[in-house]
Amino acid sequence: MSDKSSSRPSGFDRRAFMAGAAGSVLVPMTARAAAQDASAPVAQDPSLPVEVTLRVNGKEKHLHLDARTTVLDALREHLKLTGSKKGCDHGQCGACTVLIDDRRVVSCLTLALAAEGQEITTIEGLATDDRLHPMQQAFIDNDAFQCGYCTPGQIMSAVACVKEGHAGNEADIREYMSGNICRCAAYPNIVAAVKQAAPEIMKG
Amino acid sequence: MRSFSYQRATDPDMAVQALGAAAASNNPLTKATAQPLAGGTTLIDLMKLDVMRPAAIVDINPLAHAWSAIEPGGDALRLGALAKMSDVAAHAEIQRSYPVIADSLKLAASAQLRNMATLGGNVMQRTRCNYFRDVSYENCNKRNPGSGCAAMDGVNRMHAVLGTSDQCIATYPGDFAQALIALDATVEITGKAGTRSMPFAQLHKAPGSTPDIETALQPGELISGFSIRGRWPRSVYLKARDRQSYEFALSSAAIALDVQDGTIRDARVALGGVATVPWRAREAEALLREQKFDEALAQRVADAAFADARGRRHNSFKIALGKRVVARALQQAVTMEI
Known part of the structure; x- marks a missing residue:
């Protein structure tokens, strides 16, 4: 891992700290035997990893993945891009929202194999050099989070919401941000953040 | 999730062949060992829950170049099965000539899911019945034919009041299908x-005695598109739900009217959130034809739409709610500016 997006400033790293403190808690996906009729068309042996090339934040990543791996798990467990969060893992909470070809999707229901050849943008890919993306800055300015777990998904969703033209008024922002759940209920401040960042993003 | 083989279909023949290879020994479609992957918002979810257990996934997204048309012609509409819900909902001509379609899509799911989900996959969406989705319940005639139905005497607040059988009361969860059935797609x-x-x-x-058979599609068959004749600018989709956004319907109505000089010439009424399948209320809409609209007529239509409804312990409220949704949707359709 030599690309900028995965390098971290020296000092405290919450994930490294937690992994160290709790011992090796990251268990790879358990493979369960396919108890199914063997007459299915076999494109490849499902027990073998598949070669996948993902384009993440402008960089090509060559991976060997179990076919079951979602984009979210590929990002978090294989590329160490842990900004995208796993909330429900069923497409209901929005914490895993990323952009694929500039459209917001839930990465937990997207197979990595199906995302080959597409441009994946994560929260780690938003800032340029030392400058935060206007939406990141707006979330800080408006105190648009408490625990912060939903925040990367909220910000990715909000960037797309603005670019789709769905941030013209508060009602629209609330409707088009409804796929991102905030357990701390920071909604009023999230709406304020989206309103603040929208003009700057639309300016380009 | 169980393991599966993954294959990308680059043309329709390849997709059909890959899906059909496992078809002979596998009926119905819902249990076929090869499943097509489009948006994946239902399939991957249900695979994680172990409700669907395909041994092979056939990714049909490469067919999008041929199957994602959004073509409103002069007097007809064609929609490709792989068009995304968000793209169809945002299409200006769909909003103008088929508001019931645009609104049924816009009011469904979340912005992220609408970017992923396709029209074909949307109409094939499986029920949200909690007993179907939770494999720790043995009793589900849809998952395990002949095992019984845990919802019948269980927590059935979200379940259907129309089109049910003594085998299954699971609600058809989608919205777009009501627009399609209303417009005779x-x-x-x-x-x-x-x-x-x-x-x-x-x-x-309808579930009848075989709730595991949900559609007329056979394994190896794919929905490639939809078409609708005529334009329906006077049409609405009204959806009542527990939350203002991002929630399945408790009750919804898709209404399309042709009103000339104050007289209703043609009327379509379809119901969502209350039935086991996309539901067309033909007896109800017959009451509207050649009539002038007033509130009493709306009430008679609403009553007729739910005449055969059968509530259970927790979902009887849907009958009263559903009637009000129909009456209000009719009012909106009659008074809307076109």
Whole structure:
């Protein structure tokens, strides 16, 4: 891992700290035997990893993945891009929202194999050099989070919401941000953040 | 999730062949060992829950270049099965000429899911019945034919009051299908023998004694598109739900009217959130034809739409709610500016 997006400033790293403190808690996906009729068309042996090339934040990543791996798990467990969060893992909470070809999707229901050849943008890919993306800055300015777990998904969703033209008024922002759940209920401040960042993003 | 083989279909023949190879020994479609992957918002979810257990996934997204048309012509509409919900909902001509379609899509799911989900996959969406989705319940005639129905005497607040049987009361969860059935859409199906068409109203099967058979599609067949004749600018989709956004319908109505000089010439009424399949209320809409609209008529139509409804312990409220949704949707359709 030599690309900028995965390098971290020296000092405290919450994930490294937690992994160290709790011992090796990251268990790879358990493979369960396919108890199914063997007459299915076999494109490849499902027990073998598949070669996948993902384009993440402008960089090509060559991976060997179990076919079951979602984009979210590929990002978090294989590329160490842990900004995208796993909330429900069923497409209901929005914490895993990323952009694929500039459209917001839930990465937990997207197979990595199906995302080959597409441009994946994560929260780690938003800032340029030392400058935060206007939406990141707006979330800080408006105190648009408490625990912060939903925040990367909220910000990715909000960037797309603005670019789709769905941030013209508060009602629209609330409707088009409804796929991102905030357990701390920071909604009023999230709406304020989206309103603040929208003009700057639309300016380009 | 159980393991599966993954294959990308680059043309329709390849997709049909890959899906059909496992078909002979696998009926119905819902249990086929090869499943097509489009948006994946239902399939991957249900695979994680172990409700669906395909051994092979056939990724049909590469067919999008041929199957994602959004073509409102002069007097007809064609929609490709792989068009995304968000793209169809945002299409200016769909909003103008078929507001019931645009709104049914816009009011469904979340912005992220609408970016992923396709029209074909949307109409094939499986029920949200909690007993179906939770495999720790043995009793589900849809998952395990003959095992019984845990919802019948369980927590059935979200369940259907129309089209039920003594085997299954699971609600058809989608919104867009109500717009299609109201507008007499045709569904185009691609299979080994080529392409066939059927009225969309014949696609979904009421549970009856075989709740595991949900549609008329056979394994190895794919929905490739939908078509609708005529324009329906006077049409609405009204959806009542527990939350203002991002929630399945408790009750919804798709209404399309042709009103000339104050007289209703043609009327379509379809119901969502209350039935086991996309539901067309034909007896109710017959009451509207050649009539002038008033509130009493709306009430009679609403009563007729739910005349055969059967509530259970927790869902009887849907009958009263559903009637109000129909009456209000009719009012909106009659008074809307077009």
